[in-house]
Amino acid sequence: xxxxxVVLALIGLPLLALGLYFLKAIVQGAIEGWRGTDDxxxxxxxxxxxxxxxxxxxxxxxxKDSAGPVPAALTAALDAARAGDWQPAAALLDATAAERxxxxxxxxxxxxxxxxAEDDTWLLAWEAARPDDPGAALVRARSTVALAxxxxxxxxxxxxxxxxxxxxxxxxxxxxxxxxxxxALGVEGDPTPYSAxxxxxxxxxxxHAEMDRIWKEITDRAPHHFSxxxxxxxxxxxxxxxxxxxxxxxxxxxxxxxxxGSLMTVFPLxxxxxxxxxxxxxxxxxxxxxxxxxxxxxxxxAADPSHPHVAEVRHLLAYYLCxxxxxxxxxxxxxxxxxxxxxxxxxxxxxPAGEYCRMRDLSLANAAG
Amino acid sequence: xxxxxxxxxxxxxxxxFYLLGVVLLAVLVGIDWLLYRYAPASLAAKLYLVSVLLxxxxxxGLFMLRTPREEETAGLPATEADEPELxxxxxxxxxxxxxxxxxxxxxxxxxxxxxxxxxxxxxxxPGPRRLYLGVPLLQGLSEAQLxxxxxxxxxxxxNSDTRLAALTVRGRAQVLRxxxxxxxxxxxxxxxxQARQEKKNAKAEAKGKQAKEVDPGHAGVTYRxxxxxxxxxxxxxxxxxxxxxxxxxxxxxxxxxxxxGRDAxxxxxxxxxxxxxxxxxxxxxxATLGSGSELLPPRGEVFGxxxxxxxARQLELAGxxxxxxxxxxxxxxxxxxxxxxxxRIEELPDDGRADEARGAxxxxxxxxxxxxxxxEDVALTDDVRRFSRTRDWxxxxxxxxxxSFGSGSTSLHRAYVMYTKDQPTLPALLKLIEDGQLWxxxxxxxxxxxxxxxxxxxxxxxxxxxxxRSLISMALAELNARSLLRWEFSWERSAxxxxxxxxxxxxxxxxxxxAPAVADAPDTxxxxxxxxxxxxxxxxx
Numbered sequence: 001x002x003x004x005x006v007v008l009a010l011i012g013l014p015l016l017a018l019g020l021y022f023l024k025a026i027v028q029g030a031i032e033g034w035r036g037t038d039d040x041x042x043x044x045x046x047x048x049x050x051x052x053x054x055x056x057x058x059x060x061x062x063x064k065d066s067a068g069p070v071p072a073a074l075t076a077a078l079d080a081a082r083a084g085d086w087q088p089a090a091a092l093l094d095a096t097a098a099e100r101x102x103x104x105x106x107x108x109x110x111x112x113x114x115x116x117a118e119d120d121t122w123l124l125a126w127e128a129a130r131p132d133d134p135g136a137a138l139v140r141a142r143s144t145v146a147l148a149x150x151x152x153x154x155x156x157x158x159x160x161x162x163x164x165x166x167x168x169x170x171x172x173x174x175x176x177x178x179x180x181x182x183x184a185l186g187v188e189g190d191p192t193p194y195s196a197x198x199x200x201x202x203x204x205x206x207x208h209a210e211m212d213r214i215w216k217e218i219t220d221r222a223p224h225h226f227s228x229x230x231x232x233x234x235x236x237x238x239x240x241x242x243x244x245x246x247x248x249x250x251x252x253x254x255x256x257x258x259x260x261g262s263l264m265t266v267f268p269l270x271x272x273x274x275x276x277x278x279x280x281x282x283x284x285x286x287x288x289x290x291x292x293x294x295x296x297x298x299x300x301x302a303a304d305p306s307h308p309h310v311a312e313v314r315h316l317l318a319y320y321l322c323x324x325x326x327x328x329x330x331x332x333x334x335x336x337x338x339x340x341x342x343x344x345x346x347x348x349x350x351x352p353a354g355e356y357c358r359m360r361d362l363s364l365a366n367a368a369g
Numbered sequence: 370x371x372x373x374x375x376x377x378x379x380x381x382x383x384x385x386f387y388l389l390g391v392v393l394l395a396v397l398v399g400i401d402w403l404l405y406r407y408a409p410a411s412l413a414a415k416l417y418l419v420s421v422l423l424x425x426x427x428x429x430g431l432f433m434l435r436t437p438r439e440e441e442t443a444g445l446p447a448t449e450a451d452e453p454e455l456x457x458x459x460x461x462x463x464x465x466x467x468x469x470x471x472x473x474x475x476x477x478x479x480x481x482x483x484x485x486x487x488x489x490x491x492x493x494x495p496g497p498r499r500l501y502l503g504v505p506l507l508q509g510l511s512e513a514q515l516x517x518x519x520x521x522x523x524x525x526x527x528n529s530d531t532r533l534a535a536l537t538v539r540g541r542a543q544v545l546r547x548x549x550x551x552x553x554x555x556x557x558x559x560x561x562x563q564a565r566q567e568k569k570n571a572k573a574e575a576k577g578k579q580a581k582e583v584d585p586g587h588a589g590v591t592y593r594x595x596x597x598x599x600x601x602x603x604x605x606x607x608x609x610x611x612x613x614x615x616x617x618x619x620x621x622x623x624x625x626x627x628x629x630g631r632d633a634x635x636x637x638x639x640x641x642x643x644x645x646x647x648x649x650x651x652x653x654x655x656a657t658l659g660s661g662s663e664l665l666p667p668r669g670e671v672f673g674x675x676x677x678x679x680x681a682r683q684l685e686l687a688g689x690x691x692x693x694x695x696x697x698x699x700x701x702x703x704x705x706x707x708x709x710x711x712x713r714i715e716e717l718p719d720d721g722r723a724d725e726a727r728g729a730x731x732x733x734x735x736x737x738x739x740x741x742x743x744x745e746d747v748a749l750t751d752d753v754r755r756f757s758r759t760r761d762w763x764x765x766x767x768x769x770x771x772x773s774f775g776s777g778s779t780s781l782h783r784a785y786v787m788y789t790k791d792q793p794t795l796p797a798l799l800k801l802i803e804d805g806q807l808w809x810x811x812x813x814x815x816x817x818x819x820x821x822x823x824x825x826x827x828x829x830x831x832x833x834x835x836x837x838r839s840l841i842s843m844a845l846a847e848l849n850a851r852s853l854l855r856w857e858f859s860w861e862r863s864a865x866x867x868x869x870x871x872x873x874x875x876x877x878x879x880x881x882x883x884a885p886a887v888a889d890a891p892d893t894x895x896x897x898x899x900x901x902x903x904x905x906x907x908x909x910x
Contacts, residue, residue: 119825124890147830151831164819
């Protein structure tokens with residue numbers, strides 16, 4: 001009879017111990033879960049009084065499609081294009097060519113191209129009505145690039161399917177032909193058709209020599225073209241076709257050669273931002289970084305207030321001023337751009353508006369205290 | 370540990386393989402005896418029942434060990450009277466290696482050379498030997514290379530390493546055969562279960578129900594459990610005997626290099642993986658080309674074509690020879706990786722025999738053509754032999770293509786049926802494209818999540834490759850039906866379709882003719898012109 005007890009003890013006791021262990025784990029997990037949800041419960045966002053006093057907006061009222069106000073004429077042309085009318089778009093681009101305003105020609109053609117990437121009926125009508133229109137050719141080339149991007153999607157490579165990559169490469173390859181046509185039809189002195197090629201260089205991985213060739217065409221026509229520099233810097237970044245060294249050198253070179261007010265001083269900051277993988281803000285508070293921010297502040301103060309990219313520079317300045325605990329200066333920049341968040345650094349984040357408002361409110365609180 | 374000691378250990382482990390089931394049963398009986406002695410009767414009765422349930426798979430496992438006697442692989446017996454040259458070579462090699470010559474030679478239809486022995490008493494006693502010799506191997510090797518291969522195979526039985534080495538070889542072969550048999554039976558019962566479930570699903574689908582996932586998971590659980598125990602043990606055995614086997618492989622290679630020459634041995638080792646891959650490709654793409662339409666090439670050509678393909682694709686093969694497999698072909702394989710074996714042989718000093726016996730190994734046969742014909746009778750199943758024979762390879766290709774297009778079914782065909790509830794024909798599809806309904810039709814294609822979520826231009830880009838491919842194959846079918854298509858048979862490349870020439874006399878590129886029909890603004894005119902063979906209209910392209 002004693003053997004039965006031995007057997008029971010041998011089997012039963014370990015089972016009991018196992019059961020107790022599981023029970024303990026379950027209770028612990030439940031407690032942690034309960035605490036965790038308590039911590040995470042942020043509650044709805046509340047606009048601080050200081051922000052409200054300056055007329056600043058909560059995250060849900062921030063515009064997530066633009067870095068700053070969109071010119072009324074452009075908005076009208078975009079709406080017309082969506083409705084199938086190409087004429088306002090054509091008039092807009094003709095005006096930039098007449099005024100030789102290559103910065104705005106780039107901005108307008110880029111917005112129009114993203115509309116055409118969804119539906120190009122109006123662009124086809126434009127091409128049919130004016131077969132050799134340089135503006136239409138430019139929008140065509142840029143819309144093909146945008147279409148390739150839409151097919152690929154914005155996910156990282158491992159979340160992108162083979163079908164998406166295949167479509168991306170096929171359409172990107174088509175864009176080469178469209179770029180060539182835009183260049184051939186281009187307005188004399190216009191760097192935009194060349195600058196548009198950089199996206200294809202980036203997507204298809206053109207060799208550095210080819211990129212330098214395109215770059216010479218651009219700088220011969222416009223040495224301080226903002227969006228050309230912006231895309232070219234992306235090309236030279238380590239995550240695309242260059243390296244940290246190449247990107248930093250490119251940015252420093254652009255900033256050194258440019259006159260005050262050209263906004264070129266923002267590129268060293270972007271090069272730093274693109275290669276910054278640290279979790280702390282120490283690297284953003286060095287004397288070198290303070291000097292870069294000072295230079296950009298002077299640049300933006302001297303810039304034409306109607307420059308289409310001035311808001312983007314202010315967004316990045318606000319970010320670094322906040323990190324450098326220069327909160328009053330940061331609030332000044334935040335105040336000037338509030339209402340729009342589609343800009344570096346926020347646009348790389350999962351919740352751009354939330355991230356923007358968090359940093360803004362930090363600076364507001366510190367500046368007040 | 371000396372070689373002999375290692376071989377003895379291998380023998381003990383081999384005995385363990387066969388005693389495993391007995392030991393397991395003994396353990397169960399021992400437990401029952403303990404229960405009988407010490408446990409109260411009511412509890413003991415229940416536990417007896419459990420032990421009986423556990424004993425069932427063990428007993429089944431014991432029966433599983435009764436592997437059926439190795440079936441003779443189907444082969445064409447080559448008698449000494451028929452093939453004096455081959456027999457003379459084999460005897461001479463056996464003598465040089467220092468072992469018995471096989472008593473039979475069987476010609477087979479695979480890239481293989483093997484000496485098998487009907488060993489008795491679980492591989493402990495020798496038995497009659499057979500040499501299996503694949504004709505495709507003869508087609509691909511030179512005479513000297515074949516001698517190297519045969520010297521290697523015979524070398525396994527030479528006992529040159531240790532007297533027990535040959536025993537290890539036989540033991541390994543037996544255990545391998547046993548577990549292969551297990552796996553085959555487990556697969557078979559799983560396949561039966563799968564077929565049963567699929568049938569059930571088909572029925573459920575016919576009734577419009579959601580089909581269940583097919584999972585052969587639980588078929589023959591006890592059987593597989595036992596098989597797993599034996600396989601685990603066998604793996605242990607293989608690992609323990611691996612070093613002995615590897616040594617024997619190197620020794621056999623060294624013997625081959627001594628007998629057949631260093632360069633021929635290295636070249637043969639390089640050649641075999643290439644021949645193996647090429648033969649698989651040949652069987653897939655040439656020999657069985659017409660199997661869907663129950664057609665065979667002329668007599669003697671089913672295997673005879675392989676030699677022709679090898680000579681036509683010399684350039685391609687030369688590239689393959691430089692890349693050697695660096696991994697063993699299977700975990701049970703006693704052969705070291707080929708790259709390693711080739712390296713060891715090529716490190717031997719030059720023996721100045723590079724130019725020996727360069728003639729084709731196939732010439733050892735007294736009437737190769739006749740052998741190729743006779744081989745078909747043993748290698749092909751009765752059903753396949755009843756297929757009708759074509760006059761030549763070109764006719765085989767023509768008739769196969771004609772039949773395959775008759776039953777063409779692409780995803781575009783199915784989308785068309787879904788959209789129109791009508792028969793999918795090319796003229797009807799072109800009409801639908803001209804009516805501007807192509808992109809509506811495209812929504813019925815099987816789509817990935819990303820493609821289904823896309824709209825407008827992005828959607829059209831997602832579906833365009835499928836539309837283009839499907840339309841090309843529909844166009845080929847239509848051209849074939851209108852006798853506008855000619856297929857060129859080639860030993861070097863895959864079959865090439867020839868279309869009616871373009872207006873300027875150059876080759877028509879079908880992909881280019883079809884592309885406008887699936888463009889954003891579809892234009893079917895070039896394709897219609899091609900179908901009408903109206904070269905004037907196609908000038909507009």
